[in-house]
Amino acid sequence: MIEIPKGDIDVVVIGETLIDLISEEETDSLIDAFSFRKYFGGSPANIATYVAKLGGTSAVISKTGVGAFGRFLKAELQRVGVKTDFMVMDHRVHTSVVFVSHTQGTPDFEAIRDADYKLEPRDIREEAILGAKIVHASIWPLSREPSRSAVEKAFKLARENGKIISLDPNYSPRIWPGYREAIQVLRRMMAYATISKPSLDDAKRVFGEGKTPEAYIDLFHEMGPEVIVLTLGAEGLILSYEGKRTHIPAREVKVVDATGAGDSFWAGFLVALLDGNPLERCALFAREIVSRKLATVGPLADNIDRQAIYDEIDASTN
Numbered sequence: 001m002i003e004i005p006k007g008d009i010d011v012v013v014i015g016e017t018l019i020d021l022i023s024e025e026e027t028d029s030l031i032d033a034f035s036f037r038k039y040f041g042g043s044p045a046n047i048a049t050y051v052a053k054l055g056g057t058s059a060v061i062s063k064t065g066v067g068a069f070g071r072f073l074k075a076e077l078q079r080v081g082v083k084t085d086f087m088v089m090d091h092r093v094h095t096s097v098v099f100v101s102h103t104q105g106t107p108d109f110e111a112i113r114d115a116d117y118k119l120e121p122r123d124i125r126e127e128a129i130l131g132a133k134i135v136h137a138s139i140w141p142l143s144r145e146p147s148r149s150a151v152e153k154a155f156k157l158a159r160e161n162g163k164i165i166s167l168d169p170n171y172s173p174r175i176w177p178g179y180r181e182a183i184q185v186l187r188r189m190m191a192y193a194t195i196s197k198p199s200l201d202d203a204k205r206v207f208g209e210g211k212t213p214e215a216y217i218d219l220f221h222e223m224g225p226e227v228i229v230l231t232l233g234a235e236g237l238i239l240s241y242e243g244k245r246t247h248i249p250a251r252e253v254k255v256v257d258a259t260g261a262g263d264s265f266w267a268g269f270l271v272a273l274l275d276g277n278p279l280e281r282c283a284l285f286a287r288e289i290v291s292r293k294l295a296t297v298g299p300l301a302d303n304i305d306r307q308a309i310y311d312e313i314d315a316s317t318n
Contacts, residue, residue, distance in 0.1 A: 002194065002227070002273065005133050005162045009083065010056040010274050011267075012132035013044035014124075014151050015141040016116035017062035017077070017087065018096040019069050027101050030108045040076040040299065041098060042116070043138045043168060046260050049299070050267030050289070052081040054306050056274065059083035061128055061154070063119040063147075069095035070115070080302055086128045093118050104255040106201060111175065117144035121153045129157045134270055138168040142185055143176035155192040166270065167193040169220070170262070171205050190223035195273075197229040197266060213238055217245070229283060231265065239283050248283050251291040264293035264300065271306065284313050 020041030023033030040049070048058035060082055064070035066089045073095065077084050093115040101108040119141060129135060135158040141147035158165050167190055176182045183206065190196060198206070203216035211219075213230055217240045220228045228240040236249040268289030272282035288309045293300055 001278065002164060003162075004274060004276070005164065007133040007163070008057070008131045009059050009128075009133065011048060011051045011058045011134045011136055011270055012061065012086075012128050013048045013058065014061045014119075014135070014137045014154050015044035015147070016042035016096060016138070017045040017060055017064055017073050018042040018098055018116055019073070020098055020100050022100045023102045026103060028103050028105060028108060030099055030101050030110055033099070033101055036099065038072075040073060041100075041260075042096075043140065043170065043263050044136060045073070045077065045082075046263035046299075047136060047266045047270075048082045049077065049080050050264050051271055053300060053302055053304050054267060054271045054289075055304075056271045057081075057083070059086055059128060059132070061086045061119070061124060061150075063088045063090055063093065063115045063123065065089065065093050065095040065115050066091045067095065069097070086125050088119065088123050090115065090118070102257060104257075109174070113144075117141060117147045119147040119150045121146065121150045124150050124154045124157075126157065129154055129163065130161055132158070132163055133274060134164040134166060136166040136168070136266070136270070137189075139170050139172070139182075139186070140175060142189055143182070148185065152189065155189065159192050164194045164273075165192050166195040166197075166266070167225070168262070168266065169196055169198045169202050169206060171202060173205070187223055190220070190225060193223075193225040195227040195229070195269075196220055196223075196225040197231065197262070197269065199231045199262065200233065203230065214245070227279060229269065231262070237283060237287070239279055241279050246280055246283075248280070248287060251287055253291045253294050255294045257294070257296060260299065261290050261293050265290040275306075281313065284317075285309060288312065
């Protein structure tokens with residue numbers, strides 16, 4: 001079991017809080033998308049939101065502009081109970097926006113970035129990290145400076161104070177075209193991490209095609225994390241910890257919207273971990289959350305009864 005550190009905030013996330021403009025047309029390509037609907041977005045911010053919806057406590061360290069989009073994002077975070085004290089709204093920048101295709105598969109996207117990567121090391125407040133049990137970040141803020149240095153400052157402080165560190169290696173050449181630099185930075189930052197949850201697509205983009213899932217897991221472990229959860233889409237996932245690997249099949253579900261599915265899995269896994277569950281049960285809980293997300297267009301409902309989900313897991317395994 002992973003030792004749970006003390007803290008007043010279950011999960012503090014660092015990174016992009018932005019606007020997702022998701023196509024109303026169902027399409028694999030933005031070329032065929034003509035109308036879009038505004039949603040709250042950004043992987044770390046989505047995770048913080050789902051943690052709050054599951055009854056946990058969460059906070060966001062990010063940067064937005066001061067205009068309508070920035071105010072909308074802050075209001076949405078506050079509405080579901082996410083702590084926004086560490087969020088920076090800067091009049092010198094514009095809130096980042098991502099256009100996303102509505103699809104049952106991996107969404108097509110195009111980002112217009114500004115505020116998200118301009119988070120600075122001085123924006124990382126020590127009280128946020130010291131008050132956290134888990135500190136989480138994704139690849140996005142690592143892809144540019146100064147947000148890369150901001151995340152590294154937070155990770156260093158978190159490791160010095162015994163916090164759980166989770167890092168999503170969701171590498172995309174569209175966000176970070178410099179592959180060699182990306183892998184060098186990823187290796188350095190993964191050395192801080194306790195937990196990482198790559199998808200099979202992430203693994204292929206990071207290490208190249210043609211390897212077995214087990215080989216990808218080995219390569220991620222070599223970077224540093226104790227726990228690797230490799231998600232395999234319709235094939236489920238493989239949980240790897242202390243030399244033991246467990247395959248957990250996917251739930252059968254009619255997929256209506258894959259956007260944010262990985263974020264819902266992250267939130268479920270981390271909340272279940274903080275509830276004191278064994279890692280396999282954490283993965284089962286996360287599978288239930290992501291199944292609900294895949295069957296829902298847009299975000300999940302504001303209040304999710306996690307005890308009811310535990311009861312469902314127990315009923316299915318007895």
